[in-house]
Amino acid sequence: xxxxxxxxxxxxxxxxxxxxxxxxxxxxxxxxxxxxxxxxxxxxxxxxxxxxxxxxxxxxxxxxxxxxxxxxxxxxxxxxxxxxxxxxxxxxxxxxxxxxxxxxxxxxxxxxxxxxxxxxxxxxxxxxxxxxxxxxxxxxxxxxxxxxxxxxxxxxxxxxxxxxxxxxxxxxxxxxxxxxxxxxxxxxxxxx
Amino acid sequence: xxxxxxxxxxxxxxxxxxxxxxxxxxxxxxxxxxxxxxxxxxxxxxxxxxxxxxxxxxxxxxxxxxxxxxxxxxxxxxxxxxxxxxxxxxxxxxxxxxxxxxxxxxxxxxxxxxxxxxxxxxxxxxxxxxxxxxxxxxxxxxxxxxxxxxxxxxxxxxxxxxxxxxxxxxxxxxxxxxxxxxxxxxxxxxxx
DNA sequence: GTCTATACGCTGATAGAC
DNA sequence: GTCTATCAGCGTATAGAC
Numbered sequence: 466x467x468x469x470x471x472x473x474x475x476x477x478x479x480x481x482x483x484x485x486x487x488x489x490x491x492x493x494x495x496x497x498x499x500x501x502x503x504x505x506x507x508x509x510x511x512x513x514x515x516x517x518x519x520x521x522x523x524x525x526x527x528x529x530x531x532x533x534x535x536x537x538x539x540x541x542x543x544x545x546x547x548x549x550x551x552x553x554x555x556x557x558x559x560x561x562x563x564x565x566x567x568x569x570x571x572x573x574x575x576x577x578x579x580x581x582x583x584x585x586x587x588x589x590x591x592x593x594x595x596x597x598x599x600x601x602x603x604x605x606x607x608x609x610x611x612x613x614x615x616x617x618x619x620x621x622x623x624x625x626x627x628x629x630x631x632x633x634x635x636x637x638x639x640x641x642x643x644x645x646x647x648x649x650x651x652x653x654x655x656x657x
Numbered sequence: 658x659x660x661x662x663x664x665x666x667x668x669x670x671x672x673x674x675x676x677x678x679x680x681x682x683x684x685x686x687x688x689x690x691x692x693x694x695x696x697x698x699x700x701x702x703x704x705x706x707x708x709x710x711x712x713x714x715x716x717x718x719x720x721x722x723x724x725x726x727x728x729x730x731x732x733x734x735x736x737x738x739x740x741x742x743x744x745x746x747x748x749x750x751x752x753x754x755x756x757x758x759x760x761x762x763x764x765x766x767x768x769x770x771x772x773x774x775x776x777x778x779x780x781x782x783x784x785x786x787x788x789x790x791x792x793x794x795x796x797x798x799x800x801x802x803x804x805x806x807x808x809x810x811x812x813x814x815x816x817x818x819x820x821x822x823x824x825x826x827x828x829x830x831x832x833x834x835x836x837x838x839x840x841x842x843x844x845x846x847x848x849x
Numbered sequence: 850g851t852c853t854a855t856a857c858g859c860t861g862a863t864a865g866a867c
Numbered sequence: 868g869t870c871t872a873t874c875a876g877c878g879t880a881t882a883g884a885c
Contacts, residue, residue: 570761587822
């Protein structure tokens with residue numbers, strides 16, 4: 466197991482633990498036993514827990530950038546649906562919530578560095594969605610009366626909320642329903 | 658300071674701390690210093706932290722029951738708006754989030770007793786909203802195509818999400834916007 | 850890079866005096 | 868009911884050998 470491998474394995478494990486138990490709900494010891502290394506080795510890669518938290522946020526920020534670039538030539542309606550599906554996949558069969566939902570709830574008990582990076586991640590997603598809604602309106606796919614940025618925020622609230630409730634009640638259908646509600650409210654026709 | 662007073666003061670303080678920092682983000686020591694008593698005194702009233710967590714959830718459950726009873730003769734539209742306003746007041750000027758949003762995020766790192774009571778609280782609010790939407794549809798105030806329980810859930814997602822984001826970005830306007838969006842989507846006319 | 854060993858503060862919790 | 872005193876355990880974090 467090489468260095469780079471270990472480092473990304475640590476982040477991957479932290480990621481799973483954070484999205485399941487929250488930032489304060491996991492410890493270096495949890496990671497150490499999960500991947501069979503010692504706590505001190507984690508501190509070598511991430512001296513402070515805050516560093517690991519930031520790495521987690523930044524990873525999702527990069528993943529989202531990559532995801533938007535991979536979309537190619539899809540209609541605005543298709544992009545909207547793709548976003549909901551991608552978001553829903555974070556649920557991991559009702560075991561996890563989304564990064565945004567997690568950092569938003571635990572926000573005030575997180576180190577300042579994580580707070581800043583959280584704001585950036587949320588702003589990044591909001592901006593992408595705002596532009597999507599704006600484009601969808603201009604190109605006649607989305608309802609004209611929508612306010613782009615408010616609709617973008619609305620989408621995040623709904624998808625993020627549905628993941629949390631799906632986990633609590635073990636009802637994956639909540640995520641699908643949230644998607645359908647959003648598509649119906651935002652898109653002009655084809656209620657599907 | 659009599660006994661009953663101290664007990665309710667402890668719950669009140671726990672409440673503020675939980676809605677700001679989360680269940681794992683506060684300690685008996687935080688409460689003790691906040692109201693100038695010793696940790697052991699808190700353990701007298703609430704032997705385990707879980708007991709205090711449950712008291713917190715149950716208090717909000719009772720408060721919600723009382724709130725719904727105090728509504729009197731209001732139209733369904735007025736009830737919808739009243740709900741959003743009541744919910745928004747939990748924000749406490751962008752310093753707190755809602756009980757549902759908090760327990761939903763930290764769910765898997767909470768003791769089983771708190772999880773159960775959280776489920777009950779959420780179900781209670783969902784049910785009241787479902788009945789409201791149902792009634793609003795039947796009486797012609799709300800849009801007929803809405804599915805009552807999905808709309809109820811949608812409302813919780815949106816209001817709960819808006820409180821969290823309002824806190825992060827210090828934008829109380831997000832809560833008001835969430836309310837207007839919901840009213841517009843659910844009510845038939847008077848876009849306001 | 851990974852390990853062993855260790856420091857040390859804070860946590861939830863208990864025993865017992867008043 | 869509230870206090871002082873105390874506990875074991877776990878948290879993050881560091882030093883230094885290999």
